[in-house]
Amino acid sequence: MIEFFLNGRRQYVEAEPTTSVLALLRETLGHCGTKEGCASGDCGACTVAIADPDSSAAWRTANACITPAHQLQGCHLVTVEGLARGEALHPAQAAMVECHASQCGFCTPGIVMSLFALHESRRQTPAAPLAPQALEAALGGNLCRCTGYRPIRDAAHAMATQPDSRPAWADDPELETAWRALGRASRATHYHTPQHLAELMQLRREHPQAPLVAGATDLWLGVTQRLEQWPAVIDLSQVTELRRIEAEDKGWWIGAAVTYREWEPLLQTHYPAFAHLLERLGSAQIRHRATVGGNIANASPIGDTPPVLLALEARLRLAGPDGERELPLSAFFLDYRKTALRPGECIVAIWLPRPEDDAQLRVWKLSKRREDDISTLLGAFHWRQTGEQMHDVRVAFGGMAATPLRVHKVEAALEGQPATAETFADAKRALRAALTPLDDVRGSADYRLTAAANLLERWALILDPSRDDTQEVALDAYAH
């Protein structure tokens, strides 16, 4: 049994552990306004907005196709059917109509929901200018094949000047209290939502085969693409120890189930280059749900955060049947999709060291498309400049081997050396000798190796004191 609110109305439904929000809407509840475009979280046609007790009244967009239905417990779900008040359209809808921003209309419900969340987040300051970056962040996860996006961009701007029509459910002052009172803990037999680490450990003993799910942004493709059937699921998204960020003198323990969205403000302050990467990681719908623990445990060679965390010498706190242990992240990735996790173990938190005052970090991601694309390769570069010399040089790459990895030979070529063209030429030679990257759908090995070496060249250029400041060495939209 899942209890939640849908467009202001209370729902009680039964669902399998593997039922998605999209299937629940379309097949069980007869709400067919939300569309399936890809069933993999890549197109945004199924975008819905969710308010949960953690989200402090903000609407989070999500791809309904890969969101577990059971995660709706105790939430308020709003879909495209829930925005208009009779014939009066919500500003997101009215602006889309006014700007001729729908053609075939199939992606439109998802775009309307992304615009809805954007509009609601700005309701108090509707006249504030809408920065291009904010728009891209809000709409980058919604593919449209017809319009070319110009009228959608216009619609986003035009929302502010539409009549401020509110959905009918927005009138109900009791509504929020009502859905918040439902409670988030699952009451279903096969969908478990442990609240504490001890409970999680207990459940893992009882259901050793049950997958662990948090954001489900990759895991759920097992359901939609590979048709996996899971008799039980253990959901990490309510485990207190995994959900918090603990600040210490020398850094932070980031709970494994903390989402990118929740993590971003901290990075914005302390590691802006890392925060910039998050803008290009997935889409808003993904960043609202995906977790840093998931990105690590997934152990993909092209995961975006592991190379950065490797360059920052992150550590992991793991919990298992034999208790907790710590492990440097560099010791976690053993081989292609193989990790040092022991049976029954899971990641509890990630240690992110506080940056040294003179430390520098650059994160450069190369992908076929700038937004909402997986890295072809990603380089993360950490160093400190002491006088002429570079110190604490840490170079990590994704997409260049079977796992994300530090490239010690490149580091050695740079460590303690002046940042000259010769030094970087040595580093490039070391890189070419050290790596044999993959050759796959995202890029050839030749391209990866050439581009990775060129990222070292870019690094050399930004450190070149003779370089004229007006000379650009990268495109701002891709790299800072």
Add this chain to the structure above:
Amino acid sequence: MRTLTKRLQASHSSAEARPQAPAAEAPVQGDEPLAREAIASTHDAARQPQAARHESAVKHVTGRAHYIDDLPAPAGALHAMVGLSEVAHGRLLRLDLDAVARSPGVVDVISAGDIPGHRDIGPVFPGDPLFAETSVSYVGQPLFAVAATSYAAARRAVRAAVVEIEALTPRFDAVAAAAAGEFVRPSHRQVGGDWVQALAQAPHVLEARQFVGGQEHFYLEGQACLVIPSEDEGVTVHTSNQHPSETQKLVAEVLDIPFHAVTVENRRMGGGFGGKETQAAPWACMAALLARRTGRAVRLRLPRAEDTRATGKRHPFHNRYRLGIDDHGVIIGGDIELIGDCGHSPDLSEAVVDRAMFHADNAYSLGAARVTGHRARTHTASNTAFRGFGGPQGMMIIERAMDDIARHRGEDPLTIRLRNLYRPGRETTHYGQRVDQHPLLHHIVERLTQSSDYWQRREAITAFNRHSSVVKRGLALTPVKFGISFTAKHLNQAGALLHVYTDGSVMINHGGTEMGQGLHTKICQVVARELGLELAAVRISATRTDKVPNTSPTAASSGADLNGMAARDAAIQIRRRLLDFAAEHYQWDREGLTLQDGALIAGDGDAGHRVAWGELIQAAYLARVSLSATGFYATPLIHYDRDSGQGRPFYYFAYGAAVSEVRVDTLSGEYRVERVDVLHDVGDSLNPAIDRGQVEGGFIQGMGWLTSEELKWNAEGRLLSDGPATYKIPTFGDLPPVFNVELLEGHPNSQASLYRSKAVGEPPFMLAISVWSALRDALASLVDYRESPDLDTPATPERVLLAAEALRRRGTP
């Protein structure tokens, strides 16, 4: 021949457009008798809401617009899924479906042997078995289909099949296939003059090759249908489909029942782009078989990965040119060869490669040129229609040549393009059609050059590049001339059915389908205009084969041109009938009667009379006047002789031009399209808002084709980029920050088209070639514009980087 005539099992093999006596070559001007009814420009009809919003706009934004999978199905409906080949080429030794049949929820399983009628559903020529029988010819080819009680059960059951295929050597290289004579259709030639002599005498001869990648349609709504068995031997088919009549025919032939037992309906598609012209039919045929066998409704919706693997794409092309030019860079003549990678079967490839050939000149006179088109057979899905239908691939070779000539002569590419545009004395294409309105090309290019500040920006960019070693900027203007008409002559016809009900509300049906392009909106505007009504008084229910029969696909940009004329014909009949009736009934002067503003108006001013539309209709009904009419239209003047490769295949040409500016990081290959300026010719626009939407949407789709949309197969022929995680269409951030789009005004179509408008679906797609050319321009700056870089497409960051590295390696400073 692609007709709706019932095909005999021994199929015709005649060419698509039959040889025919050439008609008079003189272009028909607007005052010819033919044009009398059509002459009025849209822009005179100020009373019409020209920029009317899409008829479904409110339904789109509220989620009330139904697509196939949203339709409620009758009780007991089943879900179908298709089993696909995992092998690219081989002999099918064993297809054991026992385990499939025994899977939970399975109700029926079918394969080739279960088809009562035709087993080959090739739309024009045979070659597309509904299910593989003895051999397989691509990864993703349907082998069987299953119907089960749920979508998940059907998907799971498919995986239980035992399939044994003896693998044979597959062929994926279209150039090698062409060299070996492996063609799905014979090669074709167009020869416009003595090209051998032209090459021999030219002071300079340039040659180059290029690869132009294919493109996945990536319609957001995948292939889907819902088939409901009827009470007799037939079916009703709801399908996301650009060609309902052909699907009706194929379903009937597969079931071996008369066409009138099959009704095909489509309200709207969630995108088509050519991908649902022929390739929506197989799924409807399979679902119809299952529906007839089980007596239950059957849904069939392909998951994205299966959809992408099973269906054909835009044809990849391997192009080559050898052109003789004079000292000014003007083409004297030469030889162009186009090899279309057709995949495993003909599908529409005959016409697609023809259209590539028809557009190998784009907007430039080729002089004395020979153009050859080959249709190579490879072991991939059968490539099919896609916005532009080969035209874009053909244009790419001559646009490459323009840039190459410019670098060779040391002049700006725009200068070279201007010199080569069709002009007086050089106004006949290599296939013998005179390019009327060619002054418009010059006008568009010149105006756009000014409005985009081309020359000032060129100067600034050259200066920037001289100073900037890593980031390079590029600029390019490319024109478009695109021929409008189906090159298969008989498809240039359309029908409509118009009803006026006694409350005065109007229902119009026509043969075209709505895939987002705004066709239904435009058709309603046409009817409202002819009957002097508010747009809201006119409605379209859906495209249905039992309302308007024997229709052509909604393709070739022809939807509004053809169906609009047919709808207009029907509306004019109703108007005449009503005015004849009113003249007699009210005893008013027939000449002074008009329909406007929702009323019958007789005479002027105080002497005038006014009868409200509803009242007029009531009176007409009581007087037993028929309030229903069928309309029809056939495009005049067009012909093409395949034997000689000469004719006038196009009723008219649509023109346009674009200027694109890019900024390229030559160390990473990353780039941004920073500014785009477009000036596009739609004649007198039927609906400027919709037309602008087509121009912008076409441009961005074309940009995706040439930049980030990369189809990749593994060595076994399995498509790796089979979904949006790996196949990257443009997203919001790819929209250029500055995107100035203007529709050319004041230049009505010179031909008697619908209110002097021009087709707009496909032509703007090719404006995006300017992005590719701008990338080459930026790269050329690495060698001070002395060389013309090779840059195959899609020009992904990888290709751009490797091109930059190749230039740098050649050691130029």
